[in-house]
Amino acid sequence: MNFDLSHEKLFTYLLILCSIIISFGGVVRTHKTTYRACAVGRLNMAAAAAVVFRRNLFPLKLGQKACALHSSCALRDADPLPQASFFPPNDATMLPPGSFSDKVAFVTGGGTGLGRAMTQGLSQLGATCVIASRKLEVLQKTAEEITAQTGNKVFPVACDVRDPAAVAQCLDQMEKLTGLPDVVINNAAGNFVSPSEKLSPNGWKTIVDIVLNGTAFVTLELGKRLIRQDKGASFLAITTIYAESGSGFVVPSASAKAGVEALYKSLAAEWGRYGLRFNIIQPGPIRTKGAFSRLDPTGAFEKSMIGRIPVGRLGTPNEIKNLALYMSSHYATWMSGAVVRLDGGEYVSMAGEFNDLRKVSKQQWDLIEAMIRQTKGS
Ligand SMILES: CC/C=C\C/C=C\C=C\C(=O)SCCNC(=O)CCNC(=O)[C@H](O)C(C)(C)COP(=O)(O)OP(=O)(O)OC[C@H]1O[C@@H](n2cnc3c(N)ncnc32)[C@H](O)[C@@H]1OP(=O)(O)O
Numbered sequence: 001m002n003f004d005l006s007h008e009k010l011f012t013y014l015l016i017l018c019s020i021i022i023s024f025g026g027v028v029r030t031h032k033t034t035y036r037a038c039a040v041g042r043l044n045m046a047a048a049a050a051v052v053f054r055r056n057l058f059p060l061k062l063g064q065k066a067c068a069l070h071s072s073c074a075l076r077d078a079d080p081l082p083q084a085s086f087f088p089p090n091d092a093t094m095l096p097p098g099s100f101s102d103k104v105a106f107v108t109g110g111g112t113g114l115g116r117a118m119t120q121g122l123s124q125l126g127a128t129c130v131i132a133s134r135k136l137e138v139l140q141k142t143a144e145e146i147t148a149q150t151g152n153k154v155f156p157v158a159c160d161v162r163d164p165a166a167v168a169q170c171l172d173q174m175e176k177l178t179g180l181p182d183v184v185i186n187n188a189a190g191n192f193v194s195p196s197e198k199l200s201p202n203g204w205k206t207i208v209d210i211v212l213n214g215t216a217f218v219t220l221e222l223g224k225r226l227i228r229q230d231k232g233a234s235f236l237a238i239t240t241i242y243a244e245s246g247s248g249f250v251v252p253s254a255s256a257k258a259g260v261e262a263l264y265k266s267l268a269a270e271w272g273r274y275g276l277r278f279n280i281i282q283p284g285p286i287r288t289k290g291a292f293s294r295l296d297p298t299g300a301f302e303k304s305m306i307g308r309i310p311v312g313r314l315g316t317p318n319e320i321k322n323l324a325l326y327m328s329s330h331y332a333t334w335m336s337g338a339v340v341r342l343d344g345g346e347y348v349s350m351a352g353e354f355n356d357l358r359k360v361s362k363q364q365w366d367l368i369e370a371m372i373r374q375t376k377g378s
């Protein structure tokens with residue numbers, strides 16, 4: 001038998017062996033600690049798998065091997081590009097204090113990630129907020145933290161937006177707590193990367209139910225109630241840049257987000273007469289736990305993602321917050337049916353036929369130019 005134990009392979013086998021030993025070590029310990037130790041072992045296995053996966057996709061250069069021994073290093077955030085120093089994110093809240101005084105805001109998925117940042121901003125500017133999603137404990141923690149920070153009340157309400165009856169109950173609860181909202185942000189979403197040939201009908205349905213049906217249930221139910229009470233409001237939906245282009249490997253999300261955009265543009269046209277306006281933000285990649293754990297779980301793609309963003313870095317939740325606050329505020333009452341892309345230029349950079357020519361060096365350009373000039377008259 002021919003064992004080809006190159007340094008690379010030996011290293012990988014050792015890593016996996018260590019992980020197995022650690023997880024086995026956990027199992028033979030006392031009954032009470034078994035679960036936690038197994039979980040640690042599983043995490044090590046996952047980290048080892050991530051390292052192996054990433055190394056296969058983007059082989060490490062010599063001298064970087066020691067880094068791969070540590071899982072946190074293997075999954076380390078990718079660095080911004082040099083030009084990012086021209087474009088530092090400004091996380092300060094942009095609108096004047098009190099911009100949302102006496103306003104009520106309803107944010108789905110407001111307990112985490114971008115939803116949390118938008119809720120924090122609305123609350124800081126005076127709004128009373130209601131945040132809704134499935135995990136009440138997560139919502140409660142966020143609500144307590146933001147309320148303590150801003151002094152304005154944030155109410156957590158458990159709600160699975162896939163269930164229209166649960167949505168109606170959640171809005172009943174909201175009406176009792178705060179009355180109907182002035183600002184609605186449909187931010188809740190579900191997503192995962194998967195080859196489409198591996199998608200089950202329920203996998204498809206789960207994403208489309210959260211993203212498209214969930215947004216529709218919340219928007220239609222709230223819209224009807226607002227119309228009945230003759231109350232105006234601003235609706236904002238958070239979609240994504242690939243709602244426009246489509247994208248492989250996230251096909252249910254792309255399809256559902258495109259549906260959300262059609263829903264919002266249609267209602268902007270139909271329900272303006274009731275004092276309701278509808279707008280859309282398409283964010284580019286922003287590091288949140290919810291998104292990155294499902295869309296880049298190994299960390300292998302972050303560097304290439306940053307590489308195609310002209311601004312040279314990922315976005316921040318606060319950048320989305322500032323845009324969302326403006327679009328939801330009384331400074332933007334003439335804005336309806338708008339789709340605003342906030343992505344550091346990633347969309348146009350991926351779309352342009354010749355944009356890869358960025359990689360051509362000065363010397364190569366001299367050569368190319370000479371070749372083109374030679375064609376004169378031919
Ligand atoms: C890197 C960033 C760059 C760009 C970002 C651009 C856009 C980002 C868009 C986003 O939306 S990011 C936000 C992501 N956040 C979330 O997804 C949070 C909520 N997600 C969840 O709760 C789960 O991930 C969920 C969506 C799977 C829903 O959880 P639930 O418990 O309701 O579902 P199940 O676990 O029961 O699964 C339902 C169904 O789906 C199949 N499935 C689940 N995961 C996968 C997978 N990875 N691959 C294939 N299929 C999957 C699962 O097997 C079930 O189907 P079956 O019943 O088995 O047929």
Ligand SMILES: NC(=O)C1=CN([C@@H]2O[C@H](COP(=O)(O)OP(=O)(O)OC[C@H]3O[C@@H](n4cnc5c(N)ncnc54)[C@H](OP(=O)(O)O)[C@@H]3O)[C@@H](O)[C@H]2O)C=CC1
Binds near residue numbers: 110136187241291
């Ligand atoms: N981060 C990014 O790079 C990008 C994000 N986006 C969009 O931004 C928005 C926020 O994403 P992000 O903050 O990154 O990710 P998160 O995973 O942190 O946010 C998703 C939120 O949706 C809630 N949610 C999921 N399923 C349901 C459900 N059935 N009912 C009610 N709430 C639900 C989750 O709460 P819970 O689990 O408690 O239900 C969670 O708070 C999403 O619309 C996403 O598509 C778009 C482009 C890029």
